[in-house]
Each structure stands twice: as structure tokens, then as C-alpha cells.
Amino acid sequence: MSTPDSLPADHVRLPVIRLREGAAEGGRAEDAVAEETPVALEYNGISHATMLATPADLEDFALGFSLSEGIIDRPGDVRGIDVAPQCGGVVVQVEISSACEMRLKARRRAMAGRTGCGLCGVETLPEVLRPVAPVPEAPPIPVSAVLRAMRDLRASQRLHALTGATHAAAWAAPDGRLALLREDVGRHNALDKLVGALARQGRAAADGMVLVSSRASFEMVQKTAAAGAGVLAAVSAPTALAVRLAGTAGIALLGFARGDSATLYTHPERLVA
Structure with a gap:
């Protein structure tokens, strides 16, 4: 596998004029902008x-x-x-x-x-609604660990902190410790990068949980199922189709995972208080 040194950077710095209350504030400044x-x-x-x-x-x-x-x-x-x-x-x-x-x-x-x-x-x-195999069984994960990992997710988004324009997908161990994180302007891309990183490092997704800084769409559940993870937590809401797929695939799907609260839609047996 080869990667050239001439790839674009993941962000650039551009001149901007900051506006406050309808007027320019302090002349020209500089801002970090995510590359696409x-x-x-x-x-x-x-x-x-x-x-x-x-x-x-x-x-x-x-x-x-x-x-x-x-x-x-x-x-x-x-x-x-x-x-x-x-x-x-x-x-x-x-x-x-x-x-x-x-x-x-x-x-x-x-x-x-x-x-x-x-x-x-x-x-x-x-082709779009292709079937997915049920994810393997695994010991239940503490709810507190899921919420801890979600809190750490935002703090670990380097590119988002710079630009405010990227999503993240992360994998955490059952104790809530973040082990892998990937960012991208596209939420699907971020999750694909995470799935690839897990595979390249020889980690089993089933041994932990997947976290995303976005809504939980059907495709996000589909990709999580393909990776074999039994828990998917999202910052925002799921769709009904995503909930149905999580139910058939054996995935515990959590939405609105923010701070100390979340909403669990499927497979509560995969979590423990």
C-alpha cells in the first residue's frame, strides 16, 4: 500500500472577515477550513x-x-x-x-x-436494502461506558475543533476508552474510514462499540453491521428504517447520546446498567 506525499492537507487556512452585529469586527482574520x-x-x-x-x-x-x-x-x-x-x-x-x-x-x-x-x-x-448478517453476541456493555465514550468523542475531534465542518466515527473499548477515531466531511466516509482502520489494525469491531457524531441513518447501521459491532451510539436521531435494521441485525442502537442521557431503540440486552 502506497501513499504519496503530495496529497492535499485535510484543511487550509484562509483569510476571512468576521462579522458581529452586522459590522466587520477588527479587520481581516484567518480561519481553518476543512478540505473537500x-x-x-x-x-x-x-x-x-x-x-x-x-x-x-x-x-x-x-x-x-x-x-x-x-x-x-x-x-x-x-x-x-x-x-x-x-x-x-x-x-x-x-x-x-x-x-x-x-x-x-x-x-x-x-x-x-x-x-x-x-x-x-x-x-x-x-442493492440498497441488501441483507446483513446478524452481528455476533458479546458481553453487555455498561451504559455509563457508552456515555463516557460519547463525551470523549467530541473532545477528540481534532479537525472539527479546527474547522467545525467534519463528522467523526470512533470505536471504543467496553470500558468506554476511545481507541480509534476517524474524521471526514461526510459522515458515511468517516464510518468507512473507521471500519477500514479497524480491519487494518486487526481489531474486532465486536469487541467494543461504534460512536458517530451524526444522526443514525440506515446506511450507518448497515455499515456498523457489516463491521460486526453490536452497539452503535449516535449524537442525533435515528431514522425508522435504521431502527428496523438495527433490530434485525442485533445491534443496540442509541440516539441523542449527549451528556448523561440517551435514547435506546433496540436490543437492551446488549447493555447493562
Whole structure:
């Protein structure tokens, strides 16, 4: 896996004029602004997707996206990852096993010629709502540990503290100790980076909990299930579809996890007072 030194920084400093009560305050100043870069993913030389992302931890992003989207089954299916700045963006070239490449090509052929965009076409629904395997059983995690980890999440968001523009996804041990954190302008990207970081470090997501600084959408639950974590805590609200998926996947889903309170929607047996 190779990463060039010429990647854009995750933020830049730009001149600004601060306004207070409708008037300029103290002349020109400087502000930290999060970088947003087109990142294209290629699998065995075939272009697959382009996202706008923060240009940091892109190897984690590529591996996590590949796992959470079902492109590969295990980290060993990736033979190599190369990151190459091109045309004002970044191309991440992922080499995958021939079996995974054949499956990806079959998926692309099935999608060819469809009309509509996003979820507008009914034919895309099986792909979006693909089934997920139930996450493995694990000892219950203290509620106090979840809330402690959520409190530490915000304090550990370096890029958000600088720019105010990024989301974070983190993994914490059962005692609430934060062990991994990744940030991105996109909440899905941040979670993919976390999933990839866990896989690259050989950590089992099931041995702890996943935390996100956003709402808990269906996709966030889907990615958490793909990683195998049994607890997902979000700062904001879940959607009804996310709650239903968490229920079938065996995930304890918490929303509005702020300070000393949270709302638990599914699988209370995964938590203990």
C-alpha cells in the first residue's frame, strides 16, 4: 500500500472577515477550513465510485468502503491500495481478488441501462436494502461506558475543533476508552474510514462499540453491521428504517447520546446498567 506525499492537507487556512452585529469586527482574520476533495475509487483498473471526502486516511477509507459495501468479504481480498493525486482530486486504486472482481463486474452489468437516479428506480432497491448478517453476541456493555465514550468523542475531534465542518466515527473499548477515531466531511466516509482502520489494525469491531457524531441513518447501521459491532451510539436521531435494521441485525442502537442521557431503540440486552 502506497501513499504519496503530495496529497492535499485535510484543511487550509484562509483569510476571512468576521462579522458581529452586522459590522466587520477588527479587520481581516484567518480561519481553518476543512478540505473537500473528489476521491475516485478504482477496482482492478475499473472506475467504481467518486465521492467528496477529506483527503486523509484514504487507505482506511478504501478498505472500509470495500468491506461495508460488500465488494470484498474480508481484508485479505485486497491485494494492494495505491493513492494517486490526479486532476485536482485523488484516485485510490484498489487491487482485489479475481473472485471479488467477477462479482463486482456482475453487479455493474446488472445495474447497466437502468433509468432514474439514486432510489428513484425500483430495480435499485435490492442493492440498497441488501441483507446483513446478524452481528455476533458479546458481553453487555455498561451504559455509563457508552456515555463516557460519547463525551470523549467530541473532545477528540481534532479537525472539527479546527474547522467545525467534519463528522467523526470512533470505536471504543467496553470500558468506554476511545481507541480509534476517524474524521471526514461526510459522515458515511468517516464510518468507512473507521471500519477500514479497524480491519487494518486487526481489531474486532465486536469487541467494543461504534460512536458517530451524526444522526443514525440506515446506511450507518448497515455499515456498523457489516463491521460486526453490536452497539452503535449516535449524537442525533435515528431514522425508522435504521431502527428496523438495527433490530434485525442485533445491534443496540442509541440516539441523542449527549451528556448523561440517551435514547435506546433496540436490543437492551446488549447493555447493562
